[in-house]
Amino acid sequence: MLKAVFTRYIDNFRGFSREIWILTIITFINRAGTMVLPFLSKYLKEDLGFSYNQVGTVMMCFGFGSLLGSWLGGKLSDKIGFYKIMVFSLFTTGILFFVIQYVTTFMGMCAAMFGIMVIADMFRPAMFVSLGAYAKPENRTRALTLVRIAVNLGFAAGPALGGLIIVGIGYKGLFWADAITCIVSILIFWALIKEKKKEPIEEHNENTQSNVKKHSVFYDGSFWLFLFSSFITAVLFFQLFTTLPLYHKEAYNLTEFHTGLLMSFNGLMIFFMEMPFVGYFERKGVPKIKIIIWGALLMAISFYILIIHIWLGILLISLVFLTFGEMFCFPFSNSFAMGRAPKGHEGRYMAFYTMSFSAAHIVSAKSGMEIISRWGYTTNWIIMGTAGMLAVGCLLLLQRLLHKENT
Incomplete structure (x- = not known):
């Protein structure tokens, strides 16, 4: 076995x-x-x-x-x-x-x-x-x-x-x-590695280049909706490195060592589980956008869980939800962005995708710290969880738009 x-x-x-x-x-x-x-x-x-x-x-x-x-x-x-x-x-x-x-x-x-x-x-x-x-x-x-x-x-x-x-x-x-x-x-x-020209990608799914009505990324409304959702999920993810370590100390009096153990648990879950998940979903042919929606939902739930401030184990449960959300969102978001790009425009599409993470890195720490200083941690978790639900709503709308493109 x-x-x-x-x-x-x-x-x-x-x-x-x-x-x-x-x-x-x-x-x-x-x-x-x-x-x-x-x-x-x-x-x-x-x-x-x-x-x-x-x-x-x-x-x-x-x-x-x-x-x-x-x-x-x-x-x-x-x-x-x-x-x-x-x-x-x-x-x-x-x-x-x-x-x-x-x-x-x-x-x-x-x-x-x-x-x-x-x-x-x-x-x-x-x-x-x-x-x-x-x-x-x-x-x-x-x-x-x-x-x-x-x-x-x-x-x-x-x-x-x-x-x-x-x-x-x-x-x-x-x-x-x-x-x-x-x-x-x-x-x-x-x-x-020797330089190689990128070959056309033939995939018959919701991301193929034939579904892109305009060649310029600026005219691809569906992709911009996807970018907005990616930005939100990235803001949520970066809380792991900004507000959450402070919360561990101030709410549960954890040391840097204990916070490090939680971070390591996140990394170990990704190392052992992400590739099998990706392989399974690929074999089953599950649409990428559907997996991304579930990932955003799990991330949102992870912050709502933190509102329950009664037991140290809540931190671990929240981290498990956040990590599963990360494993569902990010690999398939990467692949969706690349698959969405028309031939010859892959760099522009991936540039805007990576820029959404750069912008989220700037916004995540600033917004989280500002909310905490004014209204406290609980309010921050509520706002982050609600932002995650907004991302889920945007992705559901994107799913409908992609369905229309394919029909």
């Missing part, structure tokens, strides 16, 4: 091309090397002596740079190809990480963080387009999931390694580590 379960689990990882596995490995190396980000606010406050307001401003510059970079990366991927953008983005980001350690003024850091994120986040939409080129049509969603798992594992390893580097060398060591991993990962990519 156990052998059959293990075999079925491993089968979900079969069928990928050599290029997909290499992309997964360099994604892990790159994300594990992204050690500055978890400690950035601490570095700005403690090492550079910035005020809380200045730290917030730098982080906003970080977010706006991410927005612009995502848009540029997508647009240029369509113009000159994803391969060149990926190589340029990661190699240049590595060089900039060497330089940024010498920037110590407030205005200089604002400009530096904006600039480095413009270059760094050009990589994301280009990488999504590359998956469309190197993955087989029948396993594209699983390929996206494989890369997501690499991202999660990288983010899990990065902060731990970063903490050791700070203790041993100091914050300067983080910039060196980030720079080296960026350059090493893209050199591996450049050496082992």
Whole structure:
């Protein structure tokens, strides 16, 4: 019985091309090397002596740079190809990480963080387009999931390694580590993967390019409704890293160690369960939009659960709902966005998709903290849960629009 379960689990990882596995490995190396980000606010406050307001401003510059970079990366991927953008983005980001350690003024850091994120986040939409080129049509969603798992594992390893580097060398060591991993990962990519033109994707489902009435993303109303829903679910997800750790401490007096255990539980669930879920839904041919709707609903419920402040186990139950929502939403949202794009416009579509996450990153912390400071945690959970239900409503409307497109 156990052998059959293990075999079925491993089968979900079969069928990928050599290029997909290499992309997964360099994604892990790159994300594990992204050690500055978890400690950035601490570095700005403690090492550079910035005020809380200045730290917030730098982080906003970080977010706006991410927005612009995502848009540029997508647009240029369509113009000159994803391969060149990926190589340029990661190699240049590595060089900039060497330089940024010498920037110590407030205005200089604002400009530096904006600039480095413009270059760094050009990589994301280009990488999504590359998956469309190197993955087989029948396993594209699983390929996206494989890369997501690499991202999660990288983010899990990065902060731990970063903490050791700070203790041993100091914050300067983080910039060196980030720079080296960026350059090493893209050199591996450049050496082992050759540029390939993206082939037309033939899929007979609700996302095929034949359903797109206009070639420009700006005229695709259904896609904009999808983006709005993705933005909301991303805002909910980012609460996991902003307001929830504070809530653990203030409402239940949990230590950083206990919060870390909960975060690790989230990562382990994704590692062991997301790929089997994706493989199952793909085999059954379940429409992507239906799975995304269920994901948004589970996310909304996870915040309503937090209103029940009577037992520590509520945190774990809420996290389980949030994690299942994440596993249902994000892999299929990625795949939906790529499948929605007409041939030759994949970069633009993925740019706007990644920009929705960048915008959510900016909005999530600011809105959550503001609501908590004015009205408390319970109000924040009610507002977040209700926002999740709004996303569900938008996705149900999108489902009807897609049905009309197909008839």
